[in-house]
Amino acid sequence: MKHQPHCLLCFLDDDFQADLRLAAQNLSPRHERALEVYALRFEATLDKLESVSKCPIHQLKDASDKDNEHFTWWIDEVLKAVRSSHYQQVFAEMRKAYIASITGRFGESFSVVEKLMLDLGIDQPRSDRLDKVLYFRGRKGRFGREDLYHIPFTKRHCISNQRYSVTGQPLLYLGLSILDVAFELGADPQAIDDYSFNTYFLKDANAVRVLDLGNSLFQILRNNVVGLAREGMDLKGMATKGTVDPPGAKNDVDAFIRFTIAATCSFRRRSVTTLDAFAPEYVLPQTLAHWARQAKFDGILYTSTRVDTRKWRVQKGLKLNRYLENIAFFTDYDPSSDADHDLKLLQQFEISPPIQISDIKNVADEVMDAHRIEVAKDGKSNSLTHIGQRAGYDLDAAFGDLVHVDEYGNETPYAETKPGRLQRYLQFLFLMSRLVEY
Ligand SMILES: [Zn+2]
Numbered sequence: 001m002k003h004q005p006h007c008l009l010c011f012l013d014d015d016f017q018a019d020l021r022l023a024a025q026n027l028s029p030r031h032e033r034a035l036e037v038y039a040l041r042f043e044a045t046l047d048k049l050e051s052v053s054k055c056p057i058h059q060l061k062d063a064s065d066k067d068n069e070h071f072t073w074w075i076d077e078v079l080k081a082v083r084s085s086h087y088q089q090v091f092a093e094m095r096k097a098y099i100a101s102i103t104g105r106f107g108e109s110f111s112v113v114e115k116l117m118l119d120l121g122i123d124q125p126r127s128d129r130l131d132k133v134l135y136f137r138g139r140k141g142r143f144g145r146e147d148l149y150h151i152p153f154t155k156r157h158c159i160s161n162q163r164y165s166v167t168g169q170p171l172l173y174l175g176l177s178i179l180d181v182a183f184e185l186g187a188d189p190q191a192i193d194d195y196s197f198n199t200y201f202l203k204d205a206n207a208v209r210v211l212d213l214g215n216s217l218f219q220i221l222r223n224n225v226v227g228l229a230r231e232g233m234d235l236k237g238m239a240t241k242g243t244v245d246p247p248g249a250k251n252d253v254d255a256f257i258r259f260t261i262a263a264t265c266s267f268r269r270r271s272v273t274t275l276d277a278f279a280p281e282y283v284l285p286q287t288l289a290h291w292a293r294q295a296k297f298d299g300i301l302y303t304s305t306r307v308d309t310r311k312w313r314v315q316k317g318l319k320l321n322r323y324l325e326n327i328a329f330f331t332d333y334d335p336s337s338d339a340d341h342d343l344k345l346l347q348q349f350e351i352s353p354p355i356q357i358s359d360i361k362n363v364a365d366e367v368m369d370a371h372r373i374e375v376a377k378d379g380k381s382n383s384l385t386h387i388g389q390r391a392g393y394d395l396d397a398a399f400g401d402l403v404h405v406d407e408y409g410n411e412t413p414y415a416e417t418k419p420g421r422l423q424r425y426l427q428f429l430f431l432m433s434r435l436v437e438y
Pocket residue numbers: 005006007008009010011055056057058059
């Protein structure tokens with residue numbers, strides 16, 4: 001392990017968890033044992049965490065170098081709440097489901113997952129993180145809008161075994177950053193001149209139910225709570241008066257449980273050769289996806305395991321991992337229809353025309369900033385997430401400290417790299433067309 005985590009935020013960090021999983025895999029070639037080792041270490045590490053005020057990476061100081069008490073109080077309250085949650089049940093039951101599946105008891109495996117999800121109430125909530133969030137899609141070549149739809153039903157034979165889908169099932173894959181999309185396409189993000197990218201924006205996020213296996217707790221704490229604490233907002237007062245949900249309330253615990261479920265589904269595929277057919281690491285995510293479809297979810301939001309986080313990483317204390325997030329929407333197939341695509345699904349999005357690097361014009365940052373400030377001031381919302389998103393933190397701040405590190409250790413801000421420039425320009429076009437509605 002590169003470093004021991006100090007506080008809850010260190011612990012929730014995707015890179016730390018990926019290391020923890022890798023270490024467990026290295027100890028055991030059998031996946032069910034790796035799952036067990038990971039669960040034990042997860043608990044041992046969580047028990048040892050300290051107050052965020054003692055964390056050299058995540059502590060937040062005021063202008064006068066005093067500990068920001070609102071921030072510390074908030075994070076430490078969440079830590080208390082997640083420690084006493086039922087996360088060990090997730091590890092135990094998911095392991096049981098895995099063993100049932102590799103023993104050929106598929107129905108039982110599905111039932112174990114189904115019962116666990118119902119027990120935990122995972123079938124209930126819908127993710128509010130889809131609101132006003134912009135997703136990206138890409139493809140190699142110069143293409144029009146319709147060419148960036150999902151793989152047509154007539155090309156099922158091209159669809160391989162994926163983490164959240166079995167072979168032959170077309171899904172609509174979207175990414176939260178151009179960087180992530182490039183990695184998912186198997187492209188070098190620095191060599192995407194001949195790729196086309198566009199944006200997908202849900203017209204009515206309320207009409208869509210997505211199983212959120214992204215790291216939403218970390219995002220809320222590192223994005224919205226930090227942002228609002230820095231602006232000097234009275235978080236304690238807001239929570240006491242009931243203006244916002246207090247830290248460690250049901251939403252936070254639910255997000256932590258989903259984080260634990262995602263952890264069991266995010267083990268990297270280890271030996272991949274052309275001869276490998278079966279991936280033990282995909283058993284749980286595919287079973288979960290199967291359940292999600294049955295439970296009438298429209299898709300799954302998850303963290304990419306393909307982005308090279310050594311070369312593309314977030315510097316400074318502020319570390320946000322949304323640039324790693326993907327969403328896979330299930331497609332519905334109507335055997336009596338001749339359509340090549342799930343048009344009902346596609347019609348739920350506003351889909352922008354694709355652009356290439358050569359189409360980019362200068363982006364006016366000041367205009368975007370002005371919008372954000374106006375929206376944040378207007379605070380007509382009782383959810384921190386919603387205020388943060390309406391203010392556009394998710395659109396921009398999430399990528400502010402992301403850098404590319406070359407082989408000599410030189411750092412280039414994401415916004416100046418090819419994927420970053422494309423993303424900023426697509427965001428600019430989006431902000432101009434949408435944010436003015438507020
Ligand atoms: Zn920390």
